[in-house]
Amino acid sequence: MPELKGFAPPFTESGRSALIPHPPWFYSGDLLTVEYRTDVERVRAILPDDVELAEEDPGAVAFIWADWQSCSDGGAELLDPARSQYKEAFAVVRCRYEGVTYSRCVLIWVTTDFAIARGVYQGYPKKLGSIHQTRPMPFGKAAPRIEAGGRFGATLAAYDHRLAQATITLTGPSDTNGFVNALPMLHHRQVRPIERGADGWSLDEVLTMSGVGFEAGQAWKADATLELFDSPWDDVASTLPVREVISGYHVQVGTSWDGGTTLAHR
Numbered sequence: 169m170p171e172l173k174g175f176a177p178p179f180t181e182s183g184r185s186a187l188i189p190h191p192p193w194f195y196s197g198d199l200l201t202v203e204y205r206t207d208v209e210r211v212r213a214i215l216p217d218d219v220e221l222a223e224e225d226p227g228a229v230a231f232i233w234a235d236w237q238s239c240s241d242g243g244a245e246l247l248d249p250a251r252s253q254y255k256e257a258f259a260v261v262r263c264r265y266e267g268v269t270y271s272r273c274v275l276i277w278v279t280t281d282f283a284i285a286r287g288v289y290q291g292y293p294k295k296l297g298s299i300h301q302t303r304p305m306p307f308g309k310a311a312p313r314i315e316a317g318g319r320f321g322a323t324l325a326a327y328d329h330r331l332a333q334a335t336i337t338l339t340g341p342s343d344t345n346g347f348v349n350a351l352p353m354l355h356h357r358q359v360r361p362i363e364r365g366a367d368g369w370s371l372d373e374v375l376t377m378s379g380v381g382f383e384a385g386q387a388w389k390a391d392a393t394l395e396l397f398d399s400p401w402d403d404v405a406s407t408l409p410v411r412e413v414i415s416g417y418h419v420q421v422g423t424s425w426d427g428g429t430t431l432a433h434r
Contacts, residue, residue, distance in 0.1 A: 173186075174186030175188055175189055175190045175191075176188045176285055176289065187281060187282055187285045188282050188285045188286050188289070189240040189241075190240065190241075191240070191425060191426050191427060192240070192241060192380075192424050192425060192426035193238060193239070193240055193286065193424065193425045193426075194238060194239050194240070194243075194422075194423075194424045195236055195237070195238045195379075195421075195422065195423050195424065195425070196236070196237050196238075196420075196421070196422045197234050197235050197236040197237060197420070197421060197422075198234070198235045198301070198303065198304065198418070198419075198420050199232060199233070199234050199345065199417075199418070199419050199420070199421060200232070200233040200234075200301050200302075200320055200322050200334070200336060200416070200417075200418055201230055201231070201232045201233075201345060201346050201349070201416065201417040201418075201419075202230070202231050202232075202334045202336065202392045202393075202394040202413065202415075202416050202417075203228060203229065203230045203231075203346045203347070203348055203413075203414040203415055203416075203417070204228075204229055204231070204394055204410050204411070204412060204413045204414055205225070205227045205228055205229070205411050205412040205414060206227050206229050206408045206409055206410065206411055207227060207409065207411060208221065208226050208227040210227075210407060210408055210409065211226060211227055211229070211261050211263075211408070212226075213407075214261070214274045214407060214408070215261075215263055215272070215274075216356055218265070218374070218434075219263045219264070219265050219272070219354065220263060220264040220265070221263060221264065222261075222262035222263055222264055222269055223264065223269070225262075225347075226262070227411070228261070228262065228347070228348050228414065229259055229260065229261055229348060229408050230259070230260040230261075230346055230348035230349045231257070231258075231259050231260075231332060231334065231394060231396075232257065232258055232259075232260065232349060233255070233256075233257045233299065233301040233322040233324070233334070234255065234256050234257075234258075235255050235301055235303065236253065236254055236255065236256065237249075237252050237253050238252055238253075238254070239252050251282070254278060254279045254280040254282075254283050255278070255279045255299040255300070255301070256276060256277065256278040256279070256283065256294075256299060257276070257277050257297060257299045257322070257324040257332060258273050258275060258276035258277070258292075259273070259274055259275040259276070259404075259408055260272065260273050260274070260348050260349040261274055261348065261408075262348055262351065263354060265354050265374065265431070266431070269351060270351050270352055270353060270354035270376065271348065271349050271350065271351040271352070271353055271354070272353065272354050272355065273292050273293070273353065273355070274293070274407075274408070275293065275404060275407065275408070276292055276293060276294050276295070277294070277295050277296065277297025277299060277324055277326055277331075278294050278295075278296065278297065278299075279296070279297065279298070279299055284296065289357075290355065290357075290375070290377060290425075290428065291355030291356055291357040291373075291375050292355065295326060295402075296326065297324055297325060297326040297331070298323075298324070298325040298326065299322075299323070299324050299325075300322065300323050301320065301321070301322035301323075302319075302320040302321050302322070304318065304320075304418075312338075314338070314385075314386075314388060314418065314420075315338065316338055316339060316340055317337065317338065318337070318338040318388075318418075319335065319336070319337050319338075320335065320336050320337075320338075320390075320418060321333070321334065321335050322334045322335075326399070326401065326402055327399065327400075327401050327402075329397070329399030329400070329401070329402070330397055330399075331396065331397050331398075331399060331402055331404045332394070332395065332396050332397065332404060333394075333395050334392060334393060334394045334395070334416070335392065335393045336390035336391065336392045336393075336416035336417075336418060337390055337391045337392075337416075338388045338389070338390045338418060339388075339389055339390055339391055340388065340389055341386050341387070341388060341389070342387040342388055342389035342417060343387070344387060344417075345384070345387045345417045345419045346414075346415065346417050352376050352377065352378040353375075353376060353377050353378065353428075354374070354375070354376050354431075355374075355375045355376075355377070356372070356373065356374055356375070357371060357372075357373045357375055358371060358372050358373075359371040369434075372433070372434040373430055373431075373432065373433055373434070374430070374431040374432040374434065375428050375429065375430055375431065376428055376429050376431055377425070377427070377428030377429070378428075379423035379424060379425055380423070380424050380425070380426055381422075381423060381424045382421070382422070382423045383421065383422040383423070384419055384420070384421045384422075385419060385420040385421070386419070387417060387418070387419040388417065388418045388419065389415055389416070389417060390415065390416030390417060390418060391415075391416060392413055392415060392416025393413065394410055394413055395410070396408070396409065396410055
């Protein structure tokens with residue numbers, strides 16, 4: 169019998185049908201971020217019992233839109249853009265686990281199946297969504313420049329319901345792209361038992377991970393607006409309501425992902 173190959177299903181003799189390839193995975197993209205404060209008890213409610221609130225500014229949230237181009241080793245996906253381009257919108261909070269402060273993605277939507285598969289592997293809670301953000305361009309009047317006064321918008325919808333919308337107006341260069349999404353990620357990778365009615369988890373791990381080879385252009389600070397909404401299938405506004413906008417940011421980045429670390433098997 170031939171050996172079935174592939175990093176993830178479907179496994180075939182050639183391995184070519186696998187939904188995602190072996191890491192490393194490389195990313196280049198535009199990030200639009202709005203940081204804001206929500207009720208601290210709402211952040212506490214979305215964290216697992218073994219994870220604590222961050223000690224400083226525990227109610228801070230980053231809502232981020234990303235327009236990505238990605239590929240694996242060799243870059244074959246770049247010549248087949250449907251396999252390399254996707255978008256995502258996600259909410260990040262900070263937390264503490266065993267005395268260390270981390271960033272944690274608690275809500276996230278993406279536009280492709282391969283991005284969902286990577287998220288399952290990494291512990292991101294990814295769902296499909298419809299995501300759009302303004303792209304900067306160097307020429308013409310149909311796009312903003314990355315300069316003071318540049319105006320950008322971003323939207324998120326899922327199942328035909330609007331869930332989030334934001335605007336930013338660039339005000340000047342920034343030393344950072346914010347503080348909420350600036351730490352290694354802490355995620356839980358969990359799978360329910362296959363037996364009907366069984367309690368607990370068949371897979372229950374605590375993971376941490378970071379990008380490697382990070383590069384970034386000049387970050388820009390921005391005046392920002394952010395509105396969140398609930399739908400019959402998503403409770404974004406109820407889960408992390410906007411109480412105070414802190415700031416907006418825009419930056420172009422490049423990074424790669426090549427594995428993480430298991431902190432606990434529970």
